[in-house]
Amino acid sequence: MTDRNDALNLDREDKLAPLRDEFRLREGLIYLDGNSLGPMQACVAQRVQQCLEKEWAQDLIASWNTAGWYRLPQTVGAKIASLVGAGADDVAVTDSTSVNLFKVLAAAISMCPDRRVIVSERSNFPTDLYIAEGLAEFAGKGHELRLIDSTDELAGAIDADVAAVMLTHVNYRTGEVHDMPDVTRRAHEAGAVMVWDLAHSAGALPVDLAGADADFAIGCGYKYLNGGPGAPAFVYVAPRLQADVSQPLSGWFGHRAPFEMKPSFEAATTIHRFLTGTPPVLSLVALDAALDIWDRVSMEEIREKSVKLCELFIELVETRCGGHGLSLASPRDTARRGSQVCFAHADAFPIMQALIARGVVGDFRAPDILRFGFAPLYVRFADVYDAVEHLRDILDTQEWRQERFMVKGAVT
Amino acid sequence: MTDRNDALNLDREDKLAPLRDEFRLREGLIYLDGNSLGPMQACVAQRVQQCLEKEWAQDLIASWNTAGWYRLPQTVGAKIASLVGAGADDVAVTDSTSVNLFKVLAAAISMCPDRRVIVSERSNFPTDLYIAEGLAEFAGKGHELRLIDSTDELAGAIDADVAAVMLTHVNYRTGEVHDMPDVTRRAHEAGAVMVWDLAHSAGALPVDLAGADADFAIGCGYKYLNGGPGAPAFVYVAPRLQADVSQPLSGWFGHRAPFEMKPSFEAATTIHRFLTGTPPVLSLVALDAALDIWDRVSMEEIREKSVKLCELFIELVETRCGGHGLSLASPRDTARRGSQVCFAHADAFPIMQALIARGVVGDFRAPDILRFGFAPLYVRFADVYDAVEHLRDILDTQEWRQERFMVKGAVT
Structure with a gap:
């Protein structure tokens, strides 16, 4: 992987790529937190709407059977x-x-x-x-x-x-x-x-x-x-x-x-x-x-893409963000790793805040973990590339040292 | 209470009457089953919609705090x-x-x-x-x-x-x-x-x-x-x-x-x-x-209307549906009765089915109970009057003896 075009090519070849269209993800967002809260599909809003307006409001108690x-x-x-x-x-x-x-x-x-x-x-x-x-x-x-x-x-x-x-x-x-x-x-x-x-x-x-x-x-x-x-x-x-x-x-x-x-x-x-x-x-x-x-997708296809996304992320972080104190906190062996990748860093909290401020959403897990989830239904190879570029820039410029990124919230 | 106009007059004097407009109850329905499943208010559908489209779809995990x-x-x-x-x-x-x-x-x-x-x-x-x-x-x-x-x-x-x-x-x-x-x-x-x-x-x-x-x-x-x-x-x-x-x-x-x-x-x-x-x-x-x-309402106002609705229902059933084997299964003493009225009848199941077919929804409770809930937020005095008229008609004509009312469903 040398540049963003390689990532775009992987997306073009990705048979799961069309599935992303089902999700309502806002423009520009790189969502690597689906292991905390998966995003919404359009069909979900429609189904809930139907449950509200037809099943509950119209048919009331009968829906326990009819719906x-x-x-x-x-x-x-x-x-x-x-x-x-x-x-x-x-x-x-x-x-x-x-x-x-x-x-x-x-x-x-x-x-x-x-x-x-x-x-x-x-x-x-x-x-x-x-x-x-x-x-x-x-x-x-x-x-x-x-x-x-x-x-x-x-x-x-x-x-x-x-x-x-x-x-x-x-x-x-x-x-x-x-x-x-x-x-x-x-x-x-x-x-x-x-x-x-x-x-x-x-x-x-x-x-x-x-x-x-x-x-x-x-x-x-x-x-x-x-x-x-x-x-x-x-x-x-x-x-x-x-x-x-x-x-x-x-x-x-x-x-x-x-x-x-x-x-x-x-x-x-x-x-x-x-x-x-x-x-x-x-x-x-x-x-x-x-x-x-x-x-529309098998778990084998999901796993195949998941592995590729995770491997690409590790490769890019390790080649582009060197010298900033990040160390892989997930197993390097693919067979022993789920669909997420974690890096440890002494300043994981403000670094993750800085990423989130740029629209790259992963999460922080105490005391020192940057956690990134890769859900193959909607995460693109270009997202992986762009996420690492943002991370590199945040580390190179020390953007994460800004005061506003130090404040701890409550829940993720 | 001699005729339907008296009930309409009670509705006209009812300070809680405007609250019914918040509920999405279909035209013609007399809903006396809110003690099983309360009906939907328009604001509920809006709030769920906002939660789906804004809080979940747009703001994702941040909504644990921001929303x-x-x-x-x-x-x-x-x-x-x-x-x-x-x-x-x-x-x-x-x-x-x-x-x-x-x-x-x-x-x-x-x-x-x-x-x-x-x-x-x-x-x-x-x-x-x-x-x-x-x-x-x-x-x-x-x-x-x-x-x-x-x-x-x-x-x-x-x-x-x-x-x-x-x-x-x-x-x-x-x-x-x-x-x-x-x-x-x-x-x-x-x-x-x-x-x-x-x-x-x-x-x-x-x-x-x-x-x-x-x-x-x-x-x-x-x-x-x-x-x-x-x-x-x-x-x-x-x-x-x-x-x-x-x-x-x-x-x-x-x-x-x-x-x-x-x-x-x-x-x-x-x-x-x-x-x-x-x-x-x-x-x-x-x-x-x-x-x-x-x-917008106190529990005292709710109770006052609830008592009136229940008393009216008992009075009308007992004066208009006599001789059909109905007996009051709720306490006659208002102070010892909640916001529902039950009558026992050996054929309670098909009678309730016949009522439901006419749009008067209460529920059956085994073995012999016709249960009617009176939720003052949306039940009108005219509903009480009309429900009893339907019940009287079903009993007088023996409409409930139709085969289709005998089939037991699953849940209410």
Whole structure:
């Protein structure tokens, strides 16, 4: 890669390039933060509008049947299932990732009543650890969270005391990918239950939950799946477990026959038993519409472009931004990296602010990470080129030292 | 009341009548099912549209700050607080009623570690009982659900074994209202924690949580609050408890400082500790906009009109539909009735279907209840008159015996 024309040529040859037209991205924006919040597709706004004006305003309560609201947790789940190697009936969409994690982790520890350890990583996304903590404390049987500091420690940590191994498939900060089949096999060999968090995997790279024989998985609707802010999350339960495992958030949507209004709970014997209350329909139809684009692309095509985008970014940063203290914080080995690239820098925060001010949106992850997500549905090779040019210029000119880039906000 | 003109006169004198113009109700519809799904206001569609096109599509991740997404659980909570007698900082909007009930019930039983009984009613809304069952089983300490069959049994049921009393303030089938201050006082005198479900109360009648010294409450956003299908629910925690009680669904939104991304959970000392994961923003902004109408009306005005609507309905049904086997299934005493009126009839299902076919939408509740909700924001006295005329005609002509009205659907 010597100049911008090479990047433009890659875009011309890119079979996925037309998919970008579905997204409402403002002119000039280079959006490398789809791993935090995916952008909006035009069809999503239309679908929500239809839900508001026709289904809710006109048809009111009848829409639970006529518009299929009642079946949304499964119909949307089936769309996600096809992206993560799950059977169409084995994924439901409901609640938040945190709430779903509580359910599957509770189910997991109930399956191993004589074991007291939940293994995870200190670098896991915090809410996963917080949920495990809350669950362990409430279970009141002395469950403990055993946190490893690097993947190398994993094998040693999974022993006969372990009830559940709970890992995020792609690390939210570094993008490091766990070997799902291998780790799942190790957990099972030790008699433990395997729970995967697919927040940074679903829609980002091929996942084969059934092939890996995973027990449970949960994941996020608003990152690579582009379902909108706070989109409902998904939950996967292996079909071999659905009829028997129980989870404590046993609300009416998890009942075998919710509309018989019986006073006693009888769990559904399907993925439904992992539903709880009435789902947020507006947010759910947005996610439903956002998923239709996946009919036009395979996860293999996504992965192929993702790898090319990430490799190009690393190459360009390392050749053009040398001498400024950036160091690659993601695995260099493509096979071990998700669809994001992180660089560490002592002044990562103001550097990212300066990038954002120029319309190159990635995000900062404490204490020193510049994180860039590459979503192949809409990120162009020219975006990668231009992003690095902006970064180079910001570093060369020390633009990031401006006072205005030092102020910390709240959420990204 | 002798004829339709009297009803029209009541509408002419009704100071709340102009509020109906905010709602998008289709011409000719008599909507008496707002206690199942409130209708849409024009401002809600506009607000969701703005969230889609501006906040999400244009501003993307920045909207967590700039559009106040991050603060929505509290800003929307504060609006609901003013309707239920709570301090502005004591209500949060998040998750579903079922999930919120799990949190507060878990907190409640944690407060009484030596007690093992949760008191409720067999006629409570089923999901409340299911959640209590799931919680009791998961807690694994032999908690049991003690169900009473009538309000008269309540005093006897609350004894020194009781950890929590969990009641729905207004019964979903009959509309019967519990005496909140009195029951709360009894619970406290017995050393138990009081949990109220306000699903059929918030926006329906005056509620004074603080005045009654309630410990916890939860409630629904999509009934009388008109927040849209599956709108997020609310949770109230008495300010005296917020700093100390814990709940097991300890996700990152309940952390003292979520964006420090610390591996250990430190609960917020405010209502925030009852938040869990990322909230569904599209559904949350819809509820936010739906609540603005309450600035223009007091709960006392709402109650006054509600009582008049319900009384008129009872009077007209009993004077005009006699001899057809209808019997009042709601308390006759206004003070003990919420904003709905139910009549029992052996053929309630097909009768309700025949009403719905004529554009009079109430709902059927198994096994024999015709349920009619009267939401003073948009129901007119003429609607009440017309609904009863339709009912009378359906009964007189036996129209409801048509085959097409016998088929049972799924959800209402």
